Amino acid sequence: MEVATPAEAREVLRLKGGDNVGIQALTTMKEKNMSNPKQLAGKTAVVTGAGRGIGRAIALGFARAGADVAILARTESELLEVAGEIKAQGVRCHMGQVDLADPEAAERACAEVVAGLGNVDILVNNAGVDLELGQVADSDPEMWWRTVEINVRGTYLVTRFLLEHFNEGGKIINMSSGMGLRAAAQQSCYTVSKAGVHIFTECLANELWPRKIDVNNVIPGPVATDIFNRERRPERYTPEEVLEKFKDELPPGFPPQExxxxxxxxxxxxxxxxxxxxGGSTGQTFSLARRPF
Incomplete structure (x- = not known):
């Protein structure tokens, strides 16, 4: 299996003045992935929040790379659609409709994953929400805490219940955010929750290296998902619609280099x-954002 060496990865991700580092990095990674398109054959992956957006894309990416994939999310109709696309790649798929902030439901869902697909090699904790915008003084305590429950507790619970079924050499990828590395007015619940995910990743990396399990964060930066549905219209934006909408001007709040x-x-x-x-990277953060945090 041809993979990038740590030195190659560092070179790809190194900041070069004026260059579009994100595009360069992704181009090199895509070339590495394409050199062995079934590099995850024989592996079992679990992806949370896999019904749409980033989670859906990752689940399908794993399937195309040959992995069997378990998808967990709250909306059955979305899961059914993604499951069909995964199976079309000729791999196995398990789907579970679940509220991952509920300990009993999360434990049951993880047990069903193992019963259906066996031990796990890859876990992507992607499920996340941002339910409460505004100042703390005006915030809704229930929505504030619900954000933390899903983003932090959900990540913890799925990891906790799958760890005993993790194969040596496994990978855990936690979807973090640059918001978790700096304070932000009007978004305290999301910022606090992603800070929790960030440090949880580092704690896990320190605990799991003897088992040869690597744990890393991913900061995706702004991605063309339904988060840009500011009008809250019933039908969801496709990634292509989001990219078209903002092709000439970024939404307010984003720096021009993003x-x-x-x-x-x-x-x-x-x-x-x-x-x-x-023996690769662990306890690290891979960022596709185009600004420092």
């Missing part, structure tokens, strides 16, 4: 990380 990415670009990074040899 770039909205297609979810498939994040999937390329996830496949790249998941296919690294034992």
């Amino acid at each position: 770039r909205i990415k297609h979810p498939d670009e994040v999937a390329e990074l996830a496949v790249f990380i998941a296919s690294q040899p034992v």
